Amino acid sequence: MLTYxxxxxxxxxxxxxxxxxxxxxxIHLAPGKPTDIFTELxxxxxxxxxERLEKLYHLDKPVIVQYGLWIKKLARFDFGESFSxxxxxxxxxxxxxxxxxxxxxxxVTFMINFLSMIVILLVALPLGIFxxxxxxxxxxxxxxxxxxxxxxxxxxxxALLLMILFGVELNWxxxxxxxxxxxxxxxxxxxxxxxxxxxxxxxxxxxxxxxxFDSRIMRSSMLEVIRQDFVTVARAKGLPERLVxxxxxxxxxxxxxxxxxxxxxxxxxxxxxxxxxxxxxxxMGQLFYWSVMTRDYPTVMGILTIGAFLTLFGNLMADIGYxxxxxxxxxx
Amino acid sequence: MRNTLTALAILSVAIFAFGCKGGPGAGGQESLNKxxxxxxxxxxxxxxxxxxxxxxxxxxxxxxxSQDVAGLIFNGLVKYDTDLSIIGDLAESWxxxxxxxxxxxxxRKGVRWTDGKEFTAEDVKFGFDTITDKKTxxxxxxxxxxxxxxxxLDRYTFRVTYGKPYAxxxxxxxxxxxxxxxLLEGKDLTKGEFxxxxxxxxxxxxxxxxxxxxxxxxxxxxxxxxxxxIDRFIYRIIPDTATMFLELQTxxxxxxxLNPIQYTKQTESEYFxxxxxxxxxxQFVYTYLGFNLKHPFFxxxxxxxxxxYAIDKKEIIDVVLFGLGSSATGPYVPHTWPYNPDVKKxxxxxxRAKALLREAGWKDTDGDGILDKDGRPFRFTILTNMGxxxxxxxxxxxxxxxxxxxxxxxxxxxxWSTFVNEFIDKRRFEAVILGWQISPDPDQYDIWYSKxxxxxxxxxxxxxxxxxxxxxxxxxxxYNIEERKKAYFRIQEVLAEDLPYVFLYVPDATPIVNARFKxxxxxxxxxxxxxxxxxxxxxxxxxHLVP
Numbered sequence: 001m002l003t004y005x006x007x008x009x010x011x012x013x014x015x016x017x018x019x020x021x022x023x024x025x026x027i028h029l030a031p032g033k034p035t036d037i038f039t040e041l042x043x044x045x046x047x048x049x050x051e052r053l054e055k056l057y058h059l060d061k062p063v064i065v066q067y068g069l070w071i072k073k074l075a076r077f078d079f080g081e082s083f084s085x086x087x088x089x090x091x092x093x094x095x096x097x098x099x100x101x102x103x104x105x106x107x108v109t110f111m112i113n114f115l116s117m118i119v120i121l122l123v124a125l126p127l128g129i130f131x132x133x134x135x136x137x138x139x140x141x142x143x144x145x146x147x148x149x150x151x152x153x154x155x156x157x158x159a160l161l162l163m164i165l166f167g168v169e170l171n172w173x174x175x176x177x178x179x180x181x182x183x184x185x186x187x188x189x190x191x192x193x194x195x196x197x198x199x200x201x202x203x204x205x206x207x208x209x210x211x212x213f214d215s216r217i218m219r220s221s222m223l224e225v226i227r228q229d230f231v232t233v234a235r236a237k238g239l240p241e242r243l244v245x246x247x248x249x250x251x252x253x254x255x256x257x258x259x260x261x262x263x264x265x266x267x268x269x270x271x272x273x274x275x276x277x278x279x280x281x282x283x284m285g286q287l288f289y290w291s292v293m294t295r296d297y298p299t300v301m302g303i304l305t306i307g308a309f310l311t312l313f314g315n316l317m318a319d320i321g322y323x324x325x326x327x328x329x330x331x332x
Numbered sequence: 333m334r335n336t337l338t339a340l341a342i343l344s345v346a347i348f349a350f351g352c353k354g355g356p357g358a359g360g361q362e363s364l365n366k367x368x369x370x371x372x373x374x375x376x377x378x379x380x381x382x383x384x385x386x387x388x389x390x391x392x393x394x395x396x397x398s399q400d401v402a403g404l405i406f407n408g409l410v411k412y413d414t415d416l417s418i419i420g421d422l423a424e425s426w427x428x429x430x431x432x433x434x435x436x437x438x439x440r441k442g443v444r445w446t447d448g449k450e451f452t453a454e455d456v457k458f459g460f461d462t463i464t465d466k467k468t469x470x471x472x473x474x475x476x477x478x479x480x481x482x483x484x485l486d487r488y489t490f491r492v493t494y495g496k497p498y499a500x501x502x503x504x505x506x507x508x509x510x511x512x513x514x515l516l517e518g519k520d521l522t523k524g525e526f527x528x529x530x531x532x533x534x535x536x537x538x539x540x541x542x543x544x545x546x547x548x549x550x551x552x553x554x555x556x557x558x559x560x561x562i563d564r565f566i567y568r569i570i571p572d573t574a575t576m577f578l579e580l581q582t583x584x585x586x587x588x589x590l591n592p593i594q595y596t597k598q599t600e601s602e603y604f605x606x607x608x609x610x611x612x613x614x615q616f617v618y619t620y621l622g623f624n625l626k627h628p629f630f631x632x633x634x635x636x637x638x639x640x641y642a643i644d645k646k647e648i649i650d651v652v653l654f655g656l657g658s659s660a661t662g663p664y665v666p667h668t669w670p671y672n673p674d675v676k677k678x679x680x681x682x683x684r685a686k687a688l689l690r691e692a693g694w695k696d697t698d699g700d701g702i703l704d705k706d707g708r709p710f711r712f713t714i715l716t717n718m719g720x721x722x723x724x725x726x727x728x729x730x731x732x733x734x735x736x737x738x739x740x741x742x743x744x745x746x747x748w749s750t751f752v753n754e755f756i757d758k759r760r761f762e763a764v765i766l767g768w769q770i771s772p773d774p775d776q777y778d779i780w781y782s783k784x785x786x787x788x789x790x791x792x793x794x795x796x797x798x799x800x801x802x803x804x805x806x807x808x809x810x811y812n813i814e815e816r817k818k819a820y821f822r823i824q825e826v827l828a829e830d831l832p833y834v835f836l837y838v839p840d841a842t843p844i845v846n847a848r849f850k851x852x853x854x855x856x857x858x859x860x861x862x863x864x865x866x867x868x869x870x871x872x873x874x875x876h877l878v879p
Contacts, residue, residue, distance in 0.1 A: 031747050031748070032748065032749040049473065050788070052466070053469065053471070056469060085386045085393050085394050085395070086386040086527055086528065087387075087469075087522045088528075099543075103542060103543065156572075160574055160575070163575065163578050164578060167582055168578055168581050168582055171582065174584070175575060175578050175579050175584060176572075176575050176576075176578075176579060176584070177545055177568070177570070178545065179542075179545065181546075181875075184540075277571045277572055278571075278572045278574075279575065280544075280545075280570040282542070282543055282544020282545045282569075286544055286571060287544070
């Protein structure tokens with residue numbers, strides 16, 4: 001088993017390299033340059049000044065050379081300096097170790113995704129089990145319809161409607177961002193409450209729109225399991241239905257969910273780009289959006305690399321979880 | 333599936349029913365607009381912005397957000413007055429030598445950086461040396477490279493000498509070049525912390541900067557023009573404009589720019605009238621239809637004039653901008669000193685357009701509805717850039733109007749970089765719809781001078797008129813505002829006659845500000861120029877600092 005794990009870990013390296021190579025070329029294929037913000041159709045800049053700027057950013061070199069320069073730095077765990085006019089190291093933008101945890105972008109994105117994953121699991125699993133045990137009943141249909149509405153509704157639209165309802169009309173919740181203005185001077189528990197209020201809408205939106213997958217998979221895998229022989233045996237033993245479902249069937253039905261969780265890491269990071277912009281949350285998704293718009297290549301690459309790493313890591317974790325949960329795989 | 337749709341419909345109806353109520357406190361409450369008290373210190377102004385500043389050093393920043401905030405932290409030697417004339421800021425006065433080659437600035441005495449050190453001529457020289465340094469990553473060095481010699485005469489006197497008289501140069505001594513020498517000497521400006529923790533001498537100083545969230549500026553009590561009334565200026569970053577508009581209604585934002593729908597429709601309720609003040613003034617931008625003057629169709633001036641007559645500018649403004657703009661007659665903003673109101677205008681007149689085209693030899697000989705000449709139909713393509721709906725809609729309206737006089741127009745929308753690099757720079761276009769940002773200085777040498785037609789230069793329509801060349805040269809070589817005015821007035825007359833562009837419209841800026849802020853004096857250069865003089869009367873103040 002250890003050899004298997006070791007092999008999987010080694011595989012991550014070439015996969016990650018492949019991902020960075022492809023990403024690097026794709027973002028350079030998109031028209032536009034980081035220097036455009038200064039130079040395009042700006043009568044105050046001379047062609048010499050433009051060339052000078054491009055040289056400083058190494059944009060005059062072929063893309064493959066630029067990739068070489070980038071990878072050389074990456075080997076030393078250095079993501080380079082941002083091309084935006086502040087020229088800060090990319091890593092400082094994503095994970096500023098001088099600031100409190102809540103002001104580090106990677107942490108914010110990670111926290112929100114983690115919380116929404118927990119909410120999804122807490123709601124989707126019981127919902128899936130319920131739908132399976134009450135298959136084709138009215139409540140099954142209601143549950144199915146609800147999760148599909150969540151799946152189909154555009155998250156930005158739902159977010160705006162909820163902001164109007166809870167923020168403007170009822171005035172219960174703040175509309176955007178992560179903290180209120182006087183946050184720094186609040187006592188600890190007020191800070192926690194302030195954060196919680198700000199996180200309610202974003203986490204609700206991201207969880208509600210992400211319920212469908214987990215609850216549907218839970219439902220179908222449960223349906224499959226309760227038709228198997230060992231469940232019949234358990235029932236024949238005279239065990240109460242509650243124990244049959246939750247002790248025997250549930251554990252077995254959980255296996256596909258583990259895989260799904262590992263795979264969904266990438267999707268969650270992608271989704272962050274959208275709702276961090278709507279809610280004005282200072283996370284990695286927001287930074288990614290701005291960096292793409294200004295063609296800030298080092299920052300874009302930094303975030304992509306971290307995202308790719310987290311996705312691969314998520315998959316690995318899912319494999320390990322699978323092994324722990326399923327003795328059949330462990331035996332192989 | 334039908335269930336889903338019904339449920340969705342119910343959900344949205346429910347929420348929209350709430351949404352139409354008109355916001356909290358509608359009616360009932362006494363209008364904030366009427367109440368006005370004496371100026372008082374205190375309160376905070378929260379401006380919403382979609383982008384975060386990157387660096388608060390004016391000479392290094394390229395984006396509008398950075399320049400907005402840096403503008404409150406740094407002052408320059410000179411600044412624009414509300415009528416666009418140049419007045420002193422950190423310089424009390426200046427002398428220009430008779431030959432127009434040297435400018436001697438006499439600086440204000442007793443101005444202090446917010447760390448307590450006095451501001452002197454050495455700081456100006458230091459800023460000048462930095463911006464002209466090849467290693468400095470700046471896009472604004474051009475004006476300063478014209479300087480032959482820069483010298484510090486004494487603590488409060490700074491002199492620059494130019495190779496040729498260069499009128500736009502005076503305005504360049506704004507806030508780009510003033511940096512605290514005692515803090516930055518011998519340091520790498522781009523690498524240091526100064527850009528995120530600057531020390532200036534302007535009305536505000538940076539207190540905190542929470543990335544992705546907000547920048548808080550505190551008033552500078554030591555400000556040489558007097559302590560600003562509003563204690564804190566908060567720049568809140570909300571990337572989505574719909575979200576920002578909701579924040580405006582709940583008090584999370586006091587000031588933001590509105591889009592045309594928000595300005596004309598969504599802010600017309602009683603609630604908005606009582607709690608907010610809206611402003612409207614022309615932006616320093618114009619949109620035009622430019623012709624490639626090398627193209628055989630457009631070499632004849634009568635054809636260009638005919639096209640101008642065939643386009644209804646008012647219709648474009650009403651449809652595309654919801655009426656929030658004015659028709660452009662030349663390359664300057666209405667109500668500013670270089671703007672000449674008495675130039676040839678082209679009211680919508682299709683009959684006149686047809687007559688002019690006939691005169692130029694264009695007739696519909698084969699009866700297909702499209703004019704032709706020497707067997708060639710009058711058909712051309714308008715190019716414009718992707719992502720700008722205003723321009724695309726404008727193109728569509730022009731296409732429809734020109735079809736009525738027998739000209740067939742195709743529209744091609746291109747991604748910005750491709751558009752500039754492959755079509756504008758290589759002159760592969762027949763006509764374009766584009767816009768120019770207008771600098772407050774009227775010098776437009778780079779756009780109209782007949783020799784500025786090389787690749788990457790800006791006279792890409794290849795306009796050439798010796799009279800305009802001479803006037804452009806004259807306008808930038810004298811500091812006398814009356815003489816400059818004469819030159820630029822005449823240029824506008826010639827341009828209106830020659831029509832290298834059909835000048836279409838100048839869109840309006842439409843900001844909204846919470847009504848508790850008083851002392852706002854709208855002017856041609858906008859509303860924020862006198863921000864330090866804005867105030868909130870004592871009883872209306874909303875934000876108080878917790879000690």
